[in-house]
Amino acid sequence: MKGLTVFIADLRKCRSHEDEEKRVNKELANIRTKFKEPSINGYNRKKYVCKLLYMSLLGYEVNFGHREAVELVDSSKYSEKQVGYLAVSLLMEDESEYLRAVVRALRRDMHDGSEWIVCLALNAISNIGSREMAEVLTSDIVVQLLSPAASMFIKKKAALCLLRLVRRFPEAVKAHQWVGRITPYLGHRDIGVTQSVASLMTALAQQYPEETRKAASFAVRRLKSLVIDNEYTLDYVYYKVPAPWLQIKLLRLLQYYPAPESSEARATLLSILRHIIDVSQDVPRELQQMNAQYSILFEAINLGIHLDIDQGLMQECAVLLGRFITSRETNVRYLGLETMAHLAAYIDRLDSIKAYQGVIVQSLRDRDISVRRRALDLLYSMCDVGSAKAIVSELLRHMALADVALREEMALKVAILTEKFATEYGWYVDVMMRLVSLAGDHMGDEVWHRIVQVILGNEELQVYACKISLQTLKAPVCHESAFKVSAYVLGEFGHLIANAADSAPIDQLKALQSKMSSTSQSARAVALTTVGKFINLFPEIKTLCLRVLDRYRGALDAELQQRACEYYALGTLEGDELLPTVFEEMPPFPERQSALMSRLLKREADTEDQRTWVVGGREINRERRGVMSGAASNNSQEAVEASAMPVPAASQTDAPSGSSTAAVSKADAPSATSASEPPTDPSVAKSMRNYARLLWENDGILFDGEEIQVGVMAQYKPPGGRLGVFLGNRATAPLYNISITARAADGSQLEIQPAAGQEAEQMPESLMPLAQARVFFDVQCKQVFGAAPTLHIGYTVAGCAPTVSELQLPVTVGHFMDPVTISVADFFARWKQLGDSGIAEAQHVLPSAFLTKDAAGLEWLRSVVGGMGFALIQGADPEPNNIVGVGIATTQAGRFGCLVRVEPKPAHGLTRVTLRATNAEVARSIGSNIKMVFESR
């Protein structure tokens, strides 16, 4: 294509960015006019689409040419089709109106006689992977994968294509129907096919551990043939290593299954691992070979650690890793440290790792920050009671020198280790005080909150903590966080040291005052509460305390002023009952998981494949594994965690003010939704039906009126989501002054605002008949909420007064729910546990005459429950018609597990729906959603 080459050369000649932009704009205008010509031929169309692609590569926004791309796809020429599919996958978005035409073309091309056309189609599906494709094309793809006539190229691509759809729309592909037939392909003679199928199986293994159980033995057999029997073709030898990617894939796949039960299989697996380790004893000369060799080795060690069947082998690994972490190759050092952290997370005797403690500490000074980070992870994982003091003091020493980027994490880890392994109280207090002084600027409030919690919970600590606090306040410089801890501690326990030298009440108050003026508002607020508490603890300095409070009664900051005024009023109150009650010593905090841990764990985000281990000591990984081997997924563990600690960290941000009179009780927002009232007139019933449908389907019509039609398309990524609102003009005249806004009932619970980046396509001034306008909104679920947001649509029809319609938007807490697959046993354990607590249950018995009519009613019921975001647990209930499901609702304030059980009784025309959740409002809200869906059917 000469034109394209000339265009690219032109752009390369541009000296400045402005020149380039000018040239691009000229070309865009040219292409627009060319596309309008009816006589444009395929070659030119291809050329211009290519030019558009090049501009988009350079970063220019290209938002036309979609129609031409689809026309290219429909062309019978391979070259045009190829460019067409490329353009479709690079330019088109998920909600493009042309996607339907693309799906039609794909369907045709999937059955084309030429394998290259089929490959193009498969490639396009995996690039775009829309929901419609998952629904319409999955069975065709499975056929291609299993067909004996299909070439290896097709099979490879088909497997990955399926994987893409499985990951994006697990419920649409119905994997349980075909997963069993695909498993044997792990033993396919073609290494490329096996490799793709192994990727697919890895994803399926996490979703369907039962159905894919056989995959493990296929993988072992395949590994054996590669590693021990040397059965492979020369094409797959990469720098003398046979099929390294396949080896890695299989070794990783096996980490999703427990160790094999038969001793024979175990022996085979062990001999494979041993073989891999033995081969790696010699350092390969060539760099590429070393990379490939070591990547297999690291994965083999990971598998060995996971299987946990031979401690001797693991000790050997430790020695090997010890050699790696001193390697001259930075990559090898990096991976050596990472794998050693994995080993430290499981191995029973840490001695073999501790031998390298010195080297690891040295690595904190490595010239590469990536390596330094791994060293920190490893030190954190290998720490135990014996080595805690040494490791913590090393980390503290490095704190001042460490990169700013690393300091926060370092501080968190020091805080956790110190708390976990402290054997002397003095040591704990000393280390923590030093930590907040050293790294206070780099860490969140969690750290100082946690110190206060620990001191409050341990009586033996309190006297020493008071001494240190007073010293801290008297020191010439005092860090803000250290100041807060000290002030808080003295306010609670100052009286314990009041008789010691230089620690009289007056000394304590003076020390506090001396630093107060130079601290921030939030620190001063804490100090004011301490002063208030001093009035109660030390009546002898009451006047001095009141003087301090009096000074702050005029403070500009509202919080300071309020505290000062209230405490001052309390201190000058007649009668002596209220003061001691309000300023009573704080009770110890209830035992709960440290906020530090949750913060650290939050850093481990979800990946496409579940992590098989996390950075940290043995306990936490053992716990994880306990949950995972129960055939449960990663998510179900989160469900357990979410229910175990529903207390948001916010409740502990400033404990003292809760006990002061300032406590404001926040009324719960009214939670009844207006739409849940029974319908009276037919048009209301119709719009209620529309609304109810959108409770379990993401896209659909929300309102259908004389003049306008409103559609909604939603996509949720809890706790966020994006809502597309489409306004169609059904009248015969154009609409003017259109406005579409959305409002949440309570902005602190739900945030809804126009989506970022749509300024470009502002509301049109007028909307012609049959035309459509659209607006996108971003929603963020901050916490559990009851009332749905509302949509306000304003418009004017010529000659009439402006109309404003208010519609309820189908956004409820249930929309922020993701399905979670857990095992049957887990389900019933959780079900019972939640039932026993009895706090969050919602039950409805709903008339359901439709069940008696036909069997489709049951199918519909299943799709409703599935559509609401529950993962249906198959075969859990002895009664086959019953439906049970699990979901987890994610808000910014926390995650809440929700279990559902639906028991249809066709004979009686009734259905009982029971919901149990870790939050009452979640159960109630989803319960009323289901009720509404039933009522509107």
Added chain:
Amino acid sequence: MIKSVLIFNQLGKPRLVKFYEPLSTAAQQALIRTIHALVSKRPDFLCNFLSTQHHSVSANHHAPDHTHSYTLDPDTRIIYRHYATLYFVFLVDSSESELGILDLIQVFVEALDRVFENVCELDLIFHFDEIHYVLAEIVEAGLVVETNLKDISSAVAEAKRLVKPVQESSRLGIGALRRGFT
């Protein structure tokens, strides 16, 4: 999973941009700028891996209006290789083997080398579409589909044959990419 494959030159000019997850053009470009800034200042003796956790690799970094806010998962790793004038960068999550990806980059480069016979940056510029076709034979939907150079190049050659011979573009020969590490 592989989230993205990028090629850009030392100045940060993109030569291949492929995301396996949907992302707006502006966010993509901002991300490339950030990654280029991170990667290009690392000397070659440092390791080829970078975790994004603390680098705040977010695309709104350079978009002052914050319209395209997109933050990488903290789990995402940058794995890159530097060949002559070009950086080959893969963004992957933690379920991929680091060294495996490093090898994959090598395979990708060797495949390009076969297809273009001694590949150079200009080839990538004038045949930007073909780079996509080559990549599609190696990575599909964010996963490795084929690593065998013979299969990769025969698939690309077959597709080329179907397209009909394309005219040979003038080879200006700016230093060929060196094989292996630089």
